[in-house]
Every structure is written in structure tokens, then in C-alpha cells.
Amino acid sequence: MLSASVKVVVSSVSGFCMGVKHAINLANEACGQCAGQVYVAGELVHNKKVMESIESIGIKLLGDDDLGKISPKDSLLIRAHGCPRNECVRFRKIFNTIIDGTCPHVVMVSKMVERGTVEGKYVIIIGDKSHPEVKTLVSFAKGGNVCVINSEEELGHLEGRMDQVLVIAQSTIDESVFLNFADKISKIYPHAEIKNTICGSSRRRQRAILDLKKEGAQTVIVVGGKHSNNTCTLVQIAQKIGLPTFHVETAADLPIEKLKVFQVIGVASGTSTDEKTTKQIIAVLRKLEN
Numbered sequence: 001m002l003s004a005s006v007k008v009v010v011s012s013v014s015g016f017c018m019g020v021k022h023a024i025n026l027a028n029e030a031c032g033q034c035a036g037q038v039y040v041a042g043e044l045v046h047n048k049k050v051m052e053s054i055e056s057i058g059i060k061l062l063g064d065d066d067l068g069k070i071s072p073k074d075s076l077l078i079r080a081h082g083c084p085r086n087e088c089v090r091f092r093k094i095f096n097t098i099i100d101g102t103c104p105h106v107v108m109v110s111k112m113v114e115r116g117t118v119e120g121k122y123v124i125i126i127g128d129k130s131h132p133e134v135k136t137l138v139s140f141a142k143g144g145n146v147c148v149i150n151s152e153e154e155l156g157h158l159e160g161r162m163d164q165v166l167v168i169a170q171s172t173i174d175e176s177v178f179l180n181f182a183d184k185i186s187k188i189y190p191h192a193e194i195k196n197t198i199c200g201s202s203r204r205r206q207r208a209i210l211d212l213k214k215e216g217a218q219t220v221i222v223v224g225g226k227h228s229n230n231t232c233t234l235v236q237i238a239q240k241i242g243l244p245t246f247h248v249e250t251a252a253d254l255p256i257e258k259l260k261v262f263q264v265i266g267v268a269s270g271t272s273t274d275e276k277t278t279k280q281i282i283a284v285l286r287k288l289e290n
């Protein structure tokens, strides 16, 4: 049954973040300029539709099978999440041309990790150790002076004494989770330097979810790749504040029947979600308004 009058409220932040735009622009330029095949090391961004469009312009996801047949004209594009140092060294031996699509924010935090460890600090990264961005950050730590924390249990494994500690965040994690861990780490290491390195784009989207609730949203549609960390974070935040949440990749995934019981439907999207897909979803939902 359709609810009396349905209203759609949309997050104030949408479209690609600057890091994703940067990587996609480089991908387009590379296709126009490279005489050989352009490869990308891992998904350029964690979004199926974006990857399909990248592949449609001729970029190929680098597989193990490709490594033995790289020609001097071929080039490699590094994705927005960056590339661990040892992998970059290996790629430089294989490719004549490497195009660095690492997000400028990830570059900045990588330098922070490197500088911190050179100065003798132990770096604690709050995030997911299996995520490509975190692997990149870890690779910049000198002398193995780094660990990644993602749970209370891992927090309990921290060394008892350390003189200098630098605490940073994976760029897309839930800000409240980071602040909670940072607070607990400060109790273990009172002199720890805390740097909230969640990127501005992720942070603004996280806060916009809270605004959707203030605007009366009773449910939230989060648009973005199922493997996109920042999109999954938005889903978790919406759930945490008590809103039934649906994570969709395209308009075809919308659970229209389930949505008909709500009067105010919120829409938010991840940093690697193209504006067109979000607009298509909003257009479908707006039809419920009449």
C-alpha cells in the first residue's frame, strides 16, 4: 500500500569526490595518448558501473596473465587508493610508463606516515588492513613501525610502552568510530598525536546522513558499489541512527514495494557513485511522490 504523501529528501553532497574525478580524468587522458594498452592495477574505484565505463574506453584490469606480455608501449594507471611501495617497484620494472592516479589526499597521508616513522613515531592506523588504501599507507611506514586497528580486541594488543605515537584514520571510515578509538588510544598513550585523516568528501557525506534524519527521512537509500568502503560506511551510519537502509547500485535494485510504507525517503551516495545513477534513482523515487 502506498503511503499518503511521499517526500524524497536528497543528501547535500553527491557525485564523484576529487580523488575519483582525478583518477577518471587521468584514465581518459591516458586512453587518448597511450600508443599501447592502458592497464589499471586493481579496480580504479570500487564501483561496478564506473569500472564498466572505464573498460568501455579501452582500459584493462591488469591480471597475472598479462604480466608476461606487456609491450614497451603499454602503460599502467595506479588507482585512487594508491599502490603499496613494493608493488610499485615491481611495476616499474615491467612498465615503461606509470600514470599515478593516487588520490592527492592519500598521497598526503602516505607522506605523513613516512615522515612520522622517520621521526621515530609509531603509527596506528584505524581502518581495515585488507583495504588497498590502508595497504598503501602501511607500505610508507619505515622500519615496520605501524599497525592497523579495527576492533577492541586489536586495541588490546597494542604495545604497553611507546614514546611517540601518531594515530591516523583510513580516509573513509566512520568518523565517530575513529574518534572513539582515538579517545581510547589517548588513554593508553597520553602523548599520542591524533590526526583525523578522514577525507573531507567522506566526512561531509557522513554528516549529510545525519541531516537527512533531521529533515525527517524515515528510511535511506544509499547509492554506491557494494565493495565501496565509504558507501558501506554511509549504510552503517544510517543504520546506527535507526533508519531502515537500502544499499543499491542502480535504480533496478530499488525495493519499491518496501519503500511504499515510508512517507519521507532519504537518498545519499558514495564518493565513487556517478551523478547520473543517483539522478536516475531520485527520478524513480520522485514518481512515488505523486
Ligand code: SF4
Residues within 6 Å of the ligand: 017, 018, 019, 020, 080, 081, 103, 104, 105, 106, 171, 172, 199, 200, 201, 202, 230, 271
Ligand atoms: S574518498 Fe577521499 S580519499 Fe578516497 S578517493 Fe575520494 S577524496 Fe580521495
